[in-house]
Amino acid sequence: MAKIHPTAMVDPAADLDDSVEIGAYSIVGPHVQIGAGTRVGPHVVIEGHTTIGRDNTFFQFSSIGAAPQDKKYAGEPTRLEIGDRNTVREFCTFNRGTAQDAGVTRLGNDNWMMAYVHLAHDCVVGNNAIFANNAQLAGHVQVGDWAILGGHSGVHQFCKIGAHAMLGMFTSLTQDVPPFVILNGNPAAVHGINIEGLKRRGFSREAIHAIRNAYRIVYKSGLTLDEAKSALAAEEQATPDVAPHLALMREFLESVTRGIVR
Numbered sequence: 001m002a003k004i005h006p007t008a009m010v011d012p013a014a015d016l017d018d019s020v021e022i023g024a025y026s027i028v029g030p031h032v033q034i035g036a037g038t039r040v041g042p043h044v045v046i047e048g049h050t051t052i053g054r055d056n057t058f059f060q061f062s063s064i065g066a067a068p069q070d071k072k073y074a075g076e077p078t079r080l081e082i083g084d085r086n087t088v089r090e091f092c093t094f095n096r097g098t099a100q101d102a103g104v105t106r107l108g109n110d111n112w113m114m115a116y117v118h119l120a121h122d123c124v125v126g127n128n129a130i131f132a133n134n135a136q137l138a139g140h141v142q143v144g145d146w147a148i149l150g151g152h153s154g155v156h157q158f159c160k161i162g163a164h165a166m167l168g169m170f171t172s173l174t175q176d177v178p179p180f181v182i183l184n185g186n187p188a189a190v191h192g193i194n195i196e197g198l199k200r201r202g203f204s205r206e207a208i209h210a211i212r213n214a215y216r217i218v219y220k221s222g223l224t225l226d227e228a229k230s231a232l233a234a235e236e237q238a239t240p241d242v243a244p245h246l247a248l249m250r251e252f253l254e255s256v257t258r259g260i261v262r
Contacts, residue, residue: 001018002016002017002018002019002020002021002022003020003021003022004021004022005022005023005024005025005026005042007024007025008022008023008024008025008026008027008028009026009027009028010022010026010027010028011028011029011030011032012030013030013031014028014029014030014031014032014033014034015032015033015034016028016032016033016034017034017035017036017037017038018036019036019037020034020035020036020037020038020039020040021038021039021040022040023039023040023041023042023043023044023060024042024043025042025043026040026041026042026043026044026045026046027044027045027046027047028040028046028047029046029047029048029050029065031047031048031049031050031077032046032047032048032050032051032052032065033050033051033052034046034052035052035053035054035055035056035084036054036055037054037055037056038052038053038054038055038056038057038058039056039057039058040058041057041058041059041060042060043060043061044058044059044060044061044062044063044064045062045063045064045066046058046064046065047064047065047066048065048066048067048078048079048080048096049065049077049078049079049080049096050064050065050079050080050081050082050096051079051080051081051082052064052082053082053083053084053085053109054084054085055084055085056082056084056085056086056087056088057086057087057088058088059088059089059090059115060090061090061091062088062089062090062091062092062093062094063092063093063094064080064082064088064092064093064094065080065094065095065096066093066094066095066096067095067096068095068096068097068098068105068120068121068122068139069095069120069121069139070098070100070121070139072098072099072100073098073099073121074099076098076099076103078096078097078098078099078103078104078121079096079097079103079104079105080094080095080096080097080104080105080106080107081104081105081106081107082094082106082107083106083107083108083109083110083111083127084109084110085109085110086107086109086110086111086112086113087111087112087113088113088117089113089114089115089117089133090115090116091115091116092113092115092116092117092118092119093117093118093119094107094118094119095119095120095121096121097121097122098121098122098139100122101121101122101139101140102122103122104122105119105120105121105122105123105124106123106124106125107119107125108125108126108127108129108145109127109128110127110128111125111127111128111129111130111131112129112130112131113131114130114131114132114133114135114151115133115134116133116134117131117133117134117135117136118135118136118137119137120137120138120139120140120141120157121139121140122139122140123137123139123140123141123142123143124141124142124143125137125142125143126143126144126145126146126147126163127145127146128145128146129143129144129145129146129147129148129149130147130148130149131149132148132149132150132151132153132169133151133152134151134152134153135149135150135151135152135153135154135167136153136154136155137155138154138155138156138157138159139157139158140157140158141155141156141157141158141159141160141161142159142160142161143160143161144160144161144162144163144164144165144179144252145163145164146163146164146197146201147161147162147163147164147165147166147167148165148166148167148194148197149161149167149171150166150167150168150169150170150171150184151169151170152169152170153167153168153169153170153171153172153173154171154172154173155167155173156173156174156175156258158257158258159173159174159175159176159177159258160176160177160252160255160256160257160258161173161176161177162176162177162178162179162180162181162248162249162252163179163180163248164179164180164194164197164198164201165177165178165179165180165181165182165183165194166181166182166183166194166197167183167184167188168182168183168184168185168191169184170184170185170186171183171184171185171186171188172185172186172187172188173188173261174187174188174258175188175258175259175260175261176252176256176257176258176259176260176261177260177261178218178249178252178253178260179248179249179252180193180194180198180211180214180215180245180249181193181194181215181261182194183261188261189261190219190261190262192215193211193212193215195208195212198211206241206242207242207245209242210235210239210242210245210246211242211245211246211249213235214232214235214245214246214249217231217232217235218232218249218253218260218262219262225253225256225259225260228253229250229253229254232246232247232249232250232253233250236250
């Protein structure tokens with residue numbers, strides 16, 4: 001049997017693995033599924049059609065799976081899906097999706113979400129991301145693997161943040177951020193690539209050199225975005241050993257809908 005504190009309120013219809021722990025005064029709704037090894041601290045509310053994987057930790061006072069903050073929402077059975085091994089600190093708010101999008105908000109695996117993080121409806125966050133205190137996503141935002149959002153950073157709806165990108169504290173983001181890029185400020189301004197982060201993740205010197213060259217093509221060459229994409233494609237053909245990193249940049253540029261911060 002799951003370890004449930006006597007003061008917690010867990011709906012009998014909720015699907016909890018036998019190894020789940022639910023802390024004092026927490027509430028778990030009838031459509032919630034929680035996987036093995038997940039620990040829910042005190043005063044946490046988990047509701048809606050919410051699926052949570054294995055070995056997650058939820059600290060006190062978070063609201064997980066509440067209805068989206070969207071005036072168009074009319075009670076549709078939309079979802080929140082959380083993967084494995086995530087750490088969710090105090091006062092986080094993760095909302096379900098809306099019928100106007102795919103109907104699901106997703107958080108992947110191995111993410112570190114600090115206090116007061118907000119994931120609005122229909123956001124998709126990959127794996128190994130770090131959101132510092134008070135990082136806030138508006139609706140429909142996409143965040144790639146290994147991205148870092150600094151404290152009090154805010155992201156406009158429908159923006160995309162590429163893998164390995166880093167937003168400094170107090171960043172106000174209204175356009176897309178390509179992979180590997182560092183930016184900061186209000187309005188956001190680009191300050192190079194996340195070299196230190198890439199080194200920590202084991203990127204080779206050759207890979208980092210190729211990523212720096214891709215950055216120069218996009219940001220320093222004076223090329224239009226279409227011309228930069230063509231130049232990156234040519235670099236992929238010329239340097240097959242590092243082509244996946246160049247392809248990651250090029251494919252992101254092909255997917256942008258709000259323009260990129262330049």
